[in-house]
Amino acid sequence: MALDKIGIAKRIAQELQDGWYVNLGIGIPTLVANYIPEGIEVEFQSENGLLGMGPFPIEGEEDADLINAGKQTVTVMDGGVIFDSATSFAMIRGQHVQLTVLGAMEVAQNGDIANWKIPGKMVKGMGGAMDLVASAQNIIVAMMHTNKKGESKLLKECTLPLTGVGCVTRVVTNLAVIKIEEGKFHLVERAPGVSVQEIIDATEGELVVPDNVPEMVL
Amino acid sequence: MNKIVKDVNEALVGIKDGVTIMLGGFGLCGIPENSIQKLVDMGIKDLTCISNNAGVDDFGLGLLLQKKQIKKMISSYVGENDEFERQMLSGELEVDLIPQGSLAERCRAGGAGIPAFYTPAGFGTEVAEGKEVKIFNGKPHILESALEADFAIVKAWKADTAGNLIYKATARNFNPMMAMAGKITIAEVEEIVPAGELDPNFIHTPGIFVQRVFKGERFEKRIEQRTTRPKS
Numbered sequence: 001m002a003l004d005k006i007g008i009a010k011r012i013a014q015e016l017q018d019g020w021y022v023n024l025g026i027g028i029p030t031l032v033a034n035y036i037p038e039g040i041e042v043e044f045q046s047e048n049g050l051l052g053m054g055p056f057p058i059e060g061e062e063d064a065d066l067i068n069a070g071k072q073t074v075t076v077m078d079g080g081v082i083f084d085s086a087t088s089f090a091m092i093r094g095q096h097v098q099l100t101v102l103g104a105m106e107v108a109q110n111g112d113i114a115n116w117k118i119p120g121k122m123v124k125g126m127g128g129a130m131d132l133v134a135s136a137q138n139i140i141v142a143m144m145h146t147n148k149k150g151e152s153k154l155l156k157e158c159t160l161p162l163t164g165v166g167c168v169t170r171v172v173t174n175l176a177v178i179k180i181e182e183g184k185f186h187l188v189e190r191a192p193g194v195s196v197q198e199i200i201d202a203t204e205g206e207l208v209v210p211d212n213v214p215e216m217v218l
Numbered sequence: 219m220n221k222i223v224k225d226v227n228e229a230l231v232g233i234k235d236g237v238t239i240m241l242g243g244f245g246l247c248g249i250p251e252n253s254i255q256k257l258v259d260m261g262i263k264d265l266t267c268i269s270n271n272a273g274v275d276d277f278g279l280g281l282l283l284q285k286k287q288i289k290k291m292i293s294s295y296v297g298e299n300d301e302f303e304r305q306m307l308s309g310e311l312e313v314d315l316i317p318q319g320s321l322a323e324r325c326r327a328g329g330a331g332i333p334a335f336y337t338p339a340g341f342g343t344e345v346a347e348g349k350e351v352k353i354f355n356g357k358p359h360i361l362e363s364a365l366e367a368d369f370a371i372v373k374a375w376k377a378d379t380a381g382n383l384i385y386k387a388t389a390r391n392f393n394p395m396m397a398m399a400g401k402i403t404i405a406e407v408e409e410i411v412p413a414g415e416l417d418p419n420f421i422h423t424p425g426i427f428v429q430r431v432f433k434g435e436r437f438e439k440r441i442e443q444r445t446t447r448p449k450s
Contacts, residue, residue: 046388048388049391058449059448059449062444062445063387064247065386065387067244067441067443068388071245071247071298072445084322084390084422085319085321086322086323088319089318089323092319122303123306126318128318130320130343130345131317131318135338162343165342166342
C-alpha cells in the first residue's frame with residue numbers, strides 16, 4: 001500500500017544522522033521531527049531565526065513572538081538559540097546545516113526542483129527555498145509521486161519555474177525512495193506492497209531499476 | 219543621545235507618498251503594527267515596501283494593500299494574502315520576489331556599506347535573469363545588490379533612551395538588518411528604559427542605527443498558526 005504523509009515522514013526520519021543540524025520545510029517535512037530514531041541527537045533549524053526548535057507549546061503557553069518558518073507557534077529546546085535572518089541564512093549558505101527536507105511540485109531527473117510558482121495561477125514566493133537548495137549538500141524532497149490529476153511529479157525536465165538546478169539528491173514519495181545520480185532517477189526502495197511496475201508507471205523521467213528493490217521497513 | 223519621540227505621530231513625521239519603507243517581521247511575528255495602522259490612517263500612497271511577507275488580508279501589511287497604498291512590494295513569500303495575489307496577478311501591484319536569504323543579506327549589505335555581493339541562491343532560476351554570473355570554487359553565483367530605504371520601521375521588545383534595541387524570541391528576524399539599512403530608522407517598542415539599564419553585552423541593535431524610538435500604544439500580536447499539544 002502506498003504511504004500516507006506520516007509514512008513518508010517516518011521513512012525520511014531514517015535518513016537522519018547523529019549530530020546533524022536539519023532544516024525542515026513546511027508540510028510533510030515538518031512531520032519528520034516526530035519520528036527521530038532512538039539514540040541519535042539532531043537539532044532543527046527554522047530559517048526565521050531559530051536553532052534547537054522544540055515541539056508545539058502546551059495549550060495556553062503559545063507565544064506570538066516564538067514561531068517557526070511555517071508561522072506555527074513552537075518552543076525552544078534547552079541549548080536552543082535565536083538569531084536574525086541574515087545569521088540564519090549564513091548557517092544555510094555556509095553549509096553549516098547538514099540536511100534540508102522540503103516539498104516540491106516537480107523534480108527532474110537531473111536534480112532540478114520546482115516548488116514556488118505556477119505562472120498566472122499561483123504566486124506564493126520562494127521564501128527561503130532557493131537559498132536552501134542552492135547550498136545544502138543533502139536535499140531530500142518529500143512529496144506525493146503524482147499530482148492530483150494523477151500525473152507524475154518525477155519528470156525528465158521540470159515544466160514549472162525552477163527553484164534550484166541539479167540540487168536534489170533524494171526523493172521520498174508515497175511509492176518509493178529514489179536517489180538522483182548522473183542525471184537519472186534510481187529506484188532504491190519501494191513502499192510496502194507497492195510493485196516496481198507501479199513505480200515505473202508513475203515516473204515520467206528515466207528510472208534505473210536494479211534487480212532487487214527492497215521494501216521499506218518502517 | 220536621546221532617541222525617544224512622543225508617539226507614533228511624531229515617529230512617522232516625514233513619511234510621504236512614494237517613499238521606500240523597510241518593515242521588519244516574519245509573517246505577523248515582529249511587525250511594527252502600530253506604525254502600519256498609522257500609515258493606513260495617514261493615507262500615504264505609492265509606497266514601495268520591503269518586507270519578507272505581506273501580512274494577511276486584514277492585518278499587517280495586508281491593511282495597506284486593502285487600501286491600495288502600496289505600489290511595489292519586495293518580499294520573499296506572500297502566500298498568506300489573497301488580496302496580494304489578486305493585485306499581483308492582475309498587474310495592479312508591482313512585485314519583486316527574492317530569495318529570503320538574499321533579502322536578508324541585501325538589507326544587511328545596504329546598512330553595512332557593501333554595494334553588492336555574490337550568492338549561489340537563485341542561480342539557474344528566473345531570479346538570476348539579467349544578473350551577472352561568476353564562478354567561485356567551481357560553482358556559479360549571481361550578483362545581488364544592496365537594498366536601502368528612506369525609512370526602516372522595526373519592532374523591538376525593549377529600547378533604552380539611547381536607541382539600543384533588544385528583540386524578543388523570533389520576533390527578531392529581519393528587524394536588525396532593516397534597522398541598519400534605513401536612512402531614518404524608527405523603532406516601535408513595547409518598553410522603554412533609561413540608558414544604562416540594558417546590559418551592553420546583550421544589545422541586539424546598537425543605537426547608532428536608530429533615529430527615533432516610540433512606545434507602541436497597543437500590541438495585538440496576532441498568531442497566524444496557533445499550534446499546540448495537549449496538557450496531559
